[in-house]
Amino acid sequence: MSERRIRLPKLKHAPDLDDIERVHTFISEYIHHTPILTSNSINDKLGCEIYFKCENFQKSGSFKTRGAISAALSLTDEELKNGLITHSSGNHGQGVAIAGQLLGVPTYIVMPKGSIASKVAACEQYGAKVIFCEPNMKSRLETANKIKEKYKGSFIHPYDNYHVIAGQGTCALEFLSKQKKLHYLLAPVSGGGLLGGTAIVSKELSPDTKVIGTEPKEADDTYRSFYSKKLKTNKETKTICDGLRGNLGEKNFPIVLNHVDDIITVKEKTIIKAMQLVWERMKIIIEPSCAVPVAAIMENKKTFRKRRVGVIITGGNVDLTQLPF
């Protein structure tokens, strides 16, 4: 373990703006303050003014680094010394691997078989030990538990964790501090760490901005949970968005319900089109998961017409040998 760093106070409730600002101060030196990009060509095509907060340029290639470092910094020396454990299809795993590397403790990442090769390689490059499980939640949890018993490390949940939610919220903090007066702020939603943190920050910093979660129709648990006010799960997740197959978390659900304005679901076909549009016009690499908010604009042009729309580009970790176009 590296020399002792200052520890973040433990959160026993959903974070508020103050908590998220404190987390931002703590993690600032470890993360990139990612740029906000625009594209005249995409604006012309979609008929609105889009601001892209580019977390594909974040360390490890996604926003997940924010939450993972935030959670790791809240652990005591005792909790930290045997290392960090998580299960992840990739991006959160990379975030935890980086957090462990920064703090000088071992990391154990349980990944489903068939995970994107470049994501597995990246975890290993950050010094993590990758343990494979079957591609379902039951096997993920069982394997993670076994690893916990064996190594006695601390488990960092990908989203159902207040420190993770606060960490992901720091992205919106940077975004809304620089880009004022957005009519809409769009983020993809899977477990709800990013969307929850984003909504908390946005409702306090910019109450007139509508916060919208976007998800594939093929994994629409949040949409169904939001409108039924009961936590639902996905039975099948036949979506190209490998980062959005998880279910909304228990800690995340009430935050989404209380702070998010709407959930929009989109078709797979539009997601692929949106991904290709961003690659071709902006020359940046984005994952299918973060093409989802762009797809939401494409499928709802009237709603967003002539509005200023913020979009969180969540990550850029793609298997370049398996592109959908």
Next chain:
Amino acid sequence: MSERRIRLPKLKHAPDLDDIERVHTFISEYIHHTPILTSNSINDKLGCEIYFKCENFQKSGSFKTRGAISAALSLTDEELKNGLITHSSGNHGQGVAIAGQLLGVPTYIVMPKGSIASKVAACEQYGAKVIFCEPNMKSRLETANKIKEKYKGSFIHPYDNYHVIAGQGTCALEFLSKQKKLHYLLAPVSGGGLLGGTAIVSKELSPDTKVIGTEPKEADDTYRSFYSKKLKTNKETKTICDGLRGNLGEKNFPIVLNHVDDIITVKEKTIIKAMQLVWERMKIIIEPSCAVPVAAIMENKKTFRKRRVGVIITGGNVDLTQLPF
């Protein structure tokens, strides 16, 4: 034609730093001042400190917009009124199309059959008329001449033109104004517009920086011209770099000979590896052509070890359905 803009004075000799600074002032409002990016992960892997000047984020997706606008702004009203003509495998064509759009005159782009579909589409999106020719220089020139006879427009050569050379030099001007004390400055070379302009600027602004042209072994006319001091041409160009198949220009050759320190040639295999490395680690889309300087570093690690190396990322216009990995 749009309302008359101030005209650039005609250059009757190779541009010097003053000329290039004047061109930069003239074209500034029409171009993006592109960012300089770095990647710790690539630096660690290659053992040096690389600064990437990202012209893939330039308008039309490549540095060619600089030269095309520079050349168009040097034309008289009389020369401009019937529009602009060029031949191009894509990027220069897009640059000329944008220049015509800005100045409100028609543009005619002669493109070889088999040009990348997205480049053809982009020219058309900027309002150009695309005319196809056979994929060889003879057919390009003949077709361009026919179009010139028909429409009486002004021909803008892709590189053998002092205004184009000066325009391309503005990229190095921005680069070296922001990034001082580079040990090396690397650019790909095809016709020599970019390399020529870059070398003129660098030798005056930063005389200790070594300027190196990089090209595929499969299209090594500049290497052979540089070392024989006689202008050579490529018989075959079996390279993936669609932007680097042209031959060094007559106006460009003496500039390269007088101001460039060395030419490095690289293997196709390394170019593809370099392209993939930049895509995966930096999450930006670069063309094979601009992976060539990165490949040169990969093949010559000892030379660049612990040095500060500037690399001009020339463009990001790639056919996403035809990736080499």
